[in-house]
Amino acid sequence: MNTNGETSKRKKFLWIMILLITLLIVLFFISLRTGVIQITPGEVLQTLLNNGTNKQELILFDFRLPQILLALLIGAGLAISGVILQGVTQNELADPGILGINTGAGLAVVLFIFFFRDSLDTTGSLSIFMMPIFALVGAMGAAFLIYVLAWKKGVNPIRLILVGIGVNAGFSAFLVIFQLQMDPQDFRQAHVWLSGDIWNANWAFVLALLPWILILIPIALHKASALNVLNLGDEVASGLGSNVERERRLLLFIAVALAGASVAAGGGIAFLGLVVPHIARKIIGPLHQYIIPISTLIGALLLMVADTIGQNLLAPTEIPVGIIVAILSAPYFVYLLMKTK
Amino acid sequence: MLSTINHSNLLRTIINISAILALLFSIGISVSYGTTDIDLLTVWQAIFHFNPDLTTHQIIQELRLPRAFTALFVGAFLAVSGAIMQGMTRNPLASPSIMGVTDGAAFALVIMLAFFPTVSNSGITVASLIGAGLAVTLIFMIGSFSKGGLTPVKLALAGVAIGTMLSSISSMISLHFQLEKEMGFWLAGELAGANWTSVQILLIAGTIGMVLALAIAKSITVLSLGEDISTGLGQNNILTKILGIFAVLVLTGAAVSIAGAVGFVGLIIPHITRFIMGTDYRWIIPSSAIFGGLLLVLSDVVARGINAPFETPVGAITSLIGVPFFLYLARGSGGGKS
Numbered sequence: 001m002n003t004n005g006e007t008s009k010r011k012k013f014l015w016i017m018i019l020l021i022t023l024l025i026v027l028f029f030i031s032l033r034t035g036v037i038q039i040t041p042g043e044v045l046q047t048l049l050n051n052g053t054n055k056q057e058l059i060l061f062d063f064r065l066p067q068i069l070l071a072l073l074i075g076a077g078l079a080i081s082g083v084i085l086q087g088v089t090q091n092e093l094a095d096p097g098i099l100g101i102n103t104g105a106g107l108a109v110v111l112f113i114f115f116f117r118d119s120l121d122t123t124g125s126l127s128i129f130m131m132p133i134f135a136l137v138g139a140m141g142a143a144f145l146i147y148v149l150a151w152k153k154g155v156n157p158i159r160l161i162l163v164g165i166g167v168n169a170g171f172s173a174f175l176v177i178f179q180l181q182m183d184p185q186d187f188r189q190a191h192v193w194l195s196g197d198i199w200n201a202n203w204a205f206v207l208a209l210l211p212w213i214l215i216l217i218p219i220a221l222h223k224a225s226a227l228n229v230l231n232l233g234d235e236v237a238s239g240l241g242s243n244v245e246r247e248r249r250l251l252l253f254i255a256v257a258l259a260g261a262s263v264a265a266g267g268g269i270a271f272l273g274l275v276v277p278h279i280a281r282k283i284i285g286p287l288h289q290y291i292i293p294i295s296t297l298i299g300a301l302l303l304m305v306a307d308t309i310g311q312n313l314l315a316p317t318e319i320p321v322g323i324i325v326a327i328l329s330a331p332y333f334v335y336l337l338m339k340t341k
Numbered sequence: 342m343l344s345t346i347n348h349s350n351l352l353r354t355i356i357n358i359s360a361i362l363a364l365l366f367s368i369g370i371s372v373s374y375g376t377t378d379i380d381l382l383t384v385w386q387a388i389f390h391f392n393p394d395l396t397t398h399q400i401i402q403e404l405r406l407p408r409a410f411t412a413l414f415v416g417a418f419l420a421v422s423g424a425i426m427q428g429m430t431r432n433p434l435a436s437p438s439i440m441g442v443t444d445g446a447a448f449a450l451v452i453m454l455a456f457f458p459t460v461s462n463s464g465i466t467v468a469s470l471i472g473a474g475l476a477v478t479l480i481f482m483i484g485s486f487s488k489g490g491l492t493p494v495k496l497a498l499a500g501v502a503i504g505t506m507l508s509s510i511s512s513m514i515s516l517h518f519q520l521e522k523e524m525g526f527w528l529a530g531e532l533a534g535a536n537w538t539s540v541q542i543l544l545i546a547g548t549i550g551m552v553l554a555l556a557i558a559k560s561i562t563v564l565s566l567g568e569d570i571s572t573g574l575g576q577n578n579i580l581t582k583i584l585g586i587f588a589v590l591v592l593t594g595a596a597v598s599i600a601g602a603v604g605f606v607g608l609i610i611p612h613i614t615r616f617i618m619g620t621d622y623r624w625i626i627p628s629s630a631i632f633g634g635l636l637l638v639l640s641d642v643v644a645r646g647i648n649a650p651f652e653t654p655v656g657a658i659t660s661l662i663g664v665p666f667f668l669y670l671a672r673g674s675g676g677g678k679s
Binding site for chain 1: 434439487488489495497498499501502503508510512513516517519521525526529605612653654656657660661671672
């Protein structure tokens, strides 16, 4: 690529970033003020500056703000996990869900509901904190299992995907068997969780998820060139002198950790990890140093908007956010598919 | 995709014949096994010297036989659909459920359950078939109206998008009308409702679908080498793809509308078959049918027995039986280069 093309590409990238950040800020305030109890923009600002009524403070600081921040973090985490998995496996259909990471987390949560719910006070904080911990352990366990099973003097992308779908299928089978033996109430709770649901937004979760995102996404960005090389295929990558195996292991670890932490906080939000990298690639091209920042913003934006809609569309009934993500992004994704070669 | 062992046509024939014998044997087990165990001699008599006065003969004719055949056909159809899709898209993740067929059928089903709760079983089958057809038509249209045409990757991606959207809407409806558990059972696959009408539907769809599949088998082998190579060889890829997608629609649509979303079979049997049979789709397609049918008939026996008298969804059992074998193959194939 000549220098001129590169400069114009960088310019395009900067403009898109500015556009996305502006959109993010505007929608952040819109979603902060919408809800069953409406708060005007002026009141939001006042409350943020510590001049609001007690009720407004309660709504904003204890409910809406942590929920929105959590949505932003989860969206960013899932999107980057998808970017890395699609790059590493060289497969356009790869996402955190297809490798069994979601199912691993889901199985752990369903087992938790199945075995321990009766013995726990369900409204107590213990239960609220245990579910994400189980989910995280399940996601990590699934990832570890896939990696061990796919290991054979290294891990090649095709074997990784095949082992991933096998493990995913096995976990799904157990998931179904346990789930169908639940009483309707528990089944419903599990179903909502599996559809993707930010059910326990509070500051503790925001703080728990924040370091994963703040540390791992910059590392991913730092590894963007490795991802570009891996994306060309193993032979080319080794030929270019990249230590393929070590880079892949590190990148996979980042992808799994991001997906695991995000799924723990947000349930089985499907499709986001698949669709955001595609959207980013269609906007900016194949270079990961551009794709990663843009995907981070698009993922965060998409989940925040979906979460706001999910909470308000049929209020007071909440629609699981994963459902809204799919309904919102699928048509745009299809449009992109039709438009590009 | 998995690499392959050495094959001669003799070996392939022997494997296929053994698999068919295993299939016949497992159908025998399936028919004789149940709440009332019936010995194989009685099974034989019930089929060839049917006596309507005997309860055991009635059970075999009206319940066990249609169920075994339904399992056989559903397994075979899903496996063949998966084989066609993986061959056409060259993507190891391609499977009938990715094409949105399953989600389309589930969507129609949840609408029937929510808004027309009095609908009959055959009404539900017809609705699922229509739903599956609509989903595929939509995906097909997206593929063909898009710039650059009907590429396999585009079809798969459009399938995922439309499928996820439909299943999300289904999820919303089922949460609102509290139908999660019914949908859960259906999505995990169930054969309990099988009767001779389902066998008839499957037979008609199967004849059309299998004839098509076998007719394009050779073209799929060429297509699986890559679009450029097959175009270079002067093959009409568009026609192959249209026929292939139509076969997938008919086979998967019929299977899903009767047995629900039995996962795994369509995704994994083609991999297993390719490993055993090689890369020639004239062998892969019939063998997939045999292996898929065998897996589902056996799984159905286990599903009925494992937690009797309750039935475990057959889709869960297919995975539990198939996954260890699949993982073994995925690892054993060495480099795994296709």
